[in-house]
Amino acid sequence: MNDSQRFTKTTFTQKKESREKWVKVLLFMVTLMMALAVILLVSFLVHKALPVLSLNFFPDIPRDLMSAGGIWPAILGTIYLVVLSLMVAAPVGVMAGIYLNEYAKDNWLTRLINLAVINLAGVPSIVHALFGLGAFVMFAGLGESVIAASLTLAVMTMPVVITSTREALSAVPMSFREASWNLGVSRWQTIRGVVLPNSISGILTGVILEVSRAAGETAPIMITGAAASITFRQGETVYYLLGEKFMALSYHLYYTSMGWKVPDKLPNPETGEMVPMTQAALEYAQAIPYGTAVVLLGVVLLFNSVSIAFRYYLRTHRKW
């Protein structure tokens, strides 16, 4: 081998390099398709929703048999659901996660609990709905109500909150705990002083992501308290009592797109005479489900960005 040959590529190297290039291009294309799907989805929804998307759509109540007006009662119902189920699922799930990761010994009981948690996470939401109907609506006597639906969602979210909490906790290096134990610091003081400050951002992110995912669930709330339509009077402040039925974005979306037909004629408010809908009113009515979908996406995105902002804040302000 002379000196000039030493630096020329062998066929093996050439093959390796071209394979490298193709693999990279392939992986990039697949990733791009992913992003494309999201962009297509969002732009399709927004395009279809254009007739209703205005600032009046959010704070207005549904009018004219839900063929006009806005979706404020549904937005509010979804906020109720998220906040109430968060209040139940977050503390219980996080505490159980802490117990399982920090205290539980590896024995048959722990393994049984783990198995139960994993299986609970895999239960389809419609089954949770049936459980909620039996346990909260009927047995606990809560009736079809916001609180029954929220509790059902909480039960559904809890196993995932437990799992994400455990993941965040086990990301904290064992050496931190050992260093703390060596100082004669108790387990709880260690968790409070060392483990939680380093995992709280992960725990909260998991919790908020899970609960915001639950905000889009339809099946569990459909038979535990969501109403297709609640009539509010013009100018009336919209609110729900915990024991009342409620409207929610996901169910509103389902109902307006599946269970309900745009009426041909509407009563004239003054004469009560039935008049055909105008073309513009028809278009508006048909765009309502899409508008609802956009708002639902927006609400979920909002929760996610809050969680991201919160995580960023905690990361930069580690001390507490």
Added chain:
Amino acid sequence: MVAGTPKLNVDSLRAWYGSEEVIHGISFDVRENEIFGIIGPAQSGKTTLLKIMNRTLEFTSGSRMGGLVEMDGEDIYHIKDVYGYRRRVGMVAPLPVGLPLSIYDNVAFAPRSFGMKDGEELDGLVQKCLEQAALWDEVKDRLDSLGTKLSGGQQQRLTIARALSHQPEVLCLDEFSIAIDPVTTMKIEDVLKDLRKEMTIILVTNLVQQARRLADRTMFMLNGEVVEIGDTEPMFSGNAKQPKTNAFVSGDFG
């Protein structure tokens, strides 16, 4: 305390992880204010031994121990206040572990955990510990910055300051120098020479020369058994009683 009474007395100590016995009935004692070196190759049970000394072995699931460990004549496994006991034994791990707290909080963590309130007393203690660990001058202007941002050698000294923060009677160091540079190592060795006036030091090391420089007496462990315990100097100058010890300290195996 009567002179000559051992600080620590270990008798027929055994330890298991699951069904595997890793320490096979060893006995020795550690005297007050001495530096007691423990040398030996990997897997000889040195770290397990230290974990038994400060009762943190029980955090390892599946571990068990048998035999007797006494501090000042008291069976440490019958002491009711485990946390109080652990504070009497300082522990420095092989890899520096700066807790992700500020430098100040790293040192103040243990005192706070047993009830010391913020204030002059705590400030003084933090300063004293950092001075003892030869770190004060380097960090006094940035006590609020994160402990994890210090260099490896500084973090190891922070670990020592933290171990001193609960004012231990015995300080255990587990191969403290494997992750730090020689200059820092020498600094810490000087620190240890000073500290022995105030406390008893158990020094586990795999640097044979380090044991020779520091230890008054040295124990050579191999596969969970004690090969030899004796004064350091004869042991390292080719006059060990056991041939295996001579071979180990001269670098023939291990």
